Amino acid sequence: MQKVKIELGANSYEICVGSGVLAQTGLWLKELGFSGRLVIITDTHVKKLHAGILEKELAGAGFDVTVLEIPAGEAQKTLKSAGKLYDELNEANAERITPILALGGGVTGDLAGFVAATYMRGVPYIQIPTTLLAMADSSIGGKTAVDRGRLKNVVGAFYQPKLVVADIEALKTLPAVEFANGMAEVIKHAAILDKEFFDYLDTNMEKAVALDAEIMEYIVLKNVQIKAGVVAVDEKETGLRAILNYGHTVGHAVEVLSGFRLKHGQAVAIGMVAEAKISQRLGILNSGDVDRLEKLIVKAGLPTRIPKTDIKKLMQVMMHDKKVRQGRLTFALLKSIGEAFITGDVDIAFVEEVLSGER
Ligand SMILES: NC(=O)c1ccc[n+]([C@@H]2O[C@H](COP(=O)([O-])OP(=O)(O)OC[C@H]3O[C@@H](n4cnc5c(N)ncnc54)[C@H](O)[C@@H]3O)[C@@H](O)[C@H]2O)c1
Numbered sequence: 567m568q569k570v571k572i573e574l575g576a577n578s579y580e581i582c583v584g585s586g587v588l589a590q591t592g593l594w595l596k597e598l599g600f601s602g603r604l605v606i607i608t609d610t611h612v613k614k615l616h617a618g619i620l621e622k623e624l625a626g627a628g629f630d631v632t633v634l635e636i637p638a639g640e641a642q643k644t645l646k647s648a649g650k651l652y653d654e655l656n657e658a659n660a661e662r663i664t665p666i667l668a669l670g671g672g673v674t675g676d677l678a679g680f681v682a683a684t685y686m687r688g689v690p691y692i693q694i695p696t697t698l699l700a701m702a703d704s705s706i707g708g709k710t711a712v713d714r715g716r717l718k719n720v721v722g723a724f725y726q727p728k729l730v731v732a733d734i735e736a737l738k739t740l741p742a743v744e745f746a747n748g749m750a751e752v753i754k755h756a757a758i759l760d761k762e763f764f765d766y767l768d769t770n771m772e773k774a775v776a777l778d779a780e781i782m783e784y785i786v787l788k789n790v791q792i793k794a795g796v797v798a799v800d801e802k803e804t805g806l807r808a809i810l811n812y813g814h815t816v817g818h819a820v821e822v823l824s825g826f827r828l829k830h831g832q833a834v835a836i837g838m839v840a841e842a843k844i845s846q847r848l849g850i851l852n853s854g855d856v857d858r859l860e861k862l863i864v865k866a867g868l869p870t871r872i873p874k875t876d877i878k879k880l881m882q883v884m885m886h887d888k889k890v891r892q893g894r895l896t897f898a899l900l901k902s903i904g905e906a907f908i909t910g911d912v913d914i915a916f917v918e919e920v921l922s923g924e925r
């Protein structure tokens with residue numbers, strides 16, 4: 567087991583990564599000074615698979631546990647679900663000091679985090695991510711939110727957890743497509759900030775996909791360190807954190823145009839390749855690096871090509887999403903594997919031309 571500290575002054579907290587660490591959550595909560603009542607928020611899938619063990623362990627450590635369940639899926643990330651949870655917290659006599667434990671993927675983490683940030687003006691919250699995406703991305707950084715209609719994450723708050731417990735064992739029950747989904751963000755973190763980690767992924771991707779515990783523990787840990795480093799210098803996303811959008815400008819448009827049939831990670835994988843090609847065509851990234859990136863994405867079981875679609879529509883979605891200044895778009899692009907930069911100076915017609923050639 568390894569611990570990473572997120573340094574945010576009074577909001578600092580630890581992320582514990584390891585196999586079987588779920589069983590130590592009670593002990594760590596006691597060390598943080600918690601006792602008595604606590605509430606687990608989880609979704610239907612994760613409840614069946616993992617909530618029982620956690621509940622038993624916490625009860626054994628002397629906690630009085632209430633489990634609240636939400637149906638699985640993005641459609642639950644709404645104010646309506648938050649409202650229902652507020653009522654259920656009231657019924658469970660949750661108080662200002664009652665911690666909320668978010669057990670599940672990014673949907674549970676974002677929703678339960680938002681509820682924790684707002685219920686009684688903020689109650690303590692603990693993240694127990696069970697998808698690779700949540701371990702590698704959404705549980706780190708303190709962004710919580712719900713969706714509103716077609717607008718994703720528009721209502722939310724920056725709210726840091728008191729503790730994150732990432733148990734690698736939980737990944738054993740995760741469907742392969744969800745695993746690949748999370749791996750897209752892992753590859754992204756390596757591609758923008760850490761060439762050595764990228765090399766490691768390149769060497770070990772087959773073992774990772776086969777869920778080798780040691781390899782997966784290292785991957786999650788390393789990934790947490792990378793994202794933690796970014797968040798520590800830019801908690802509220804004013805500068806450096808924008809490089810985390812690599813692959814997301816094209817990726818998000820591809821995701822929207824697929825009518826969300828493509829998963830976020832799949833769309834980001836396609837976006838990363840497309841944006842690498844934009845950088846290559848600008849004469850910044852060398853073709854060997856584009857090639858390596860594409861091959862690693864394929865090894866992870868992710869797509870690399872924009873599906874048959876109208877590129878004009880894709881451009882429209884992209885321009886609707888992003889600020890366009892004088893016919894120019896802002897991108898997070900790669901300089902090389904392990905190094906990214908932000909540019910507000912990419913010509914729209916040029917992007918359209920590159921994307922047209924890359925289907
Ligand atoms: N807060 C942030 O910084 C941030 C960053 C990235 C993404 N997000 C958000 O994260 C969400 C996506 O997260 P996600 O991909 O984890 O989705 P998710 O929470 O919907 O989980 C995906 C599916 O896997 C199931 N599942 C979870 N853990 C499991 C396990 N161990 N075994 C079997 N099944 C399991 C879930 O029930 C669900 O059906 C989106 O809403 C996105 O906006 C937030």
Ligand SMILES: [Zn+2]
Binds near residue numbers: 834
């Ligand atoms: Zn993403």
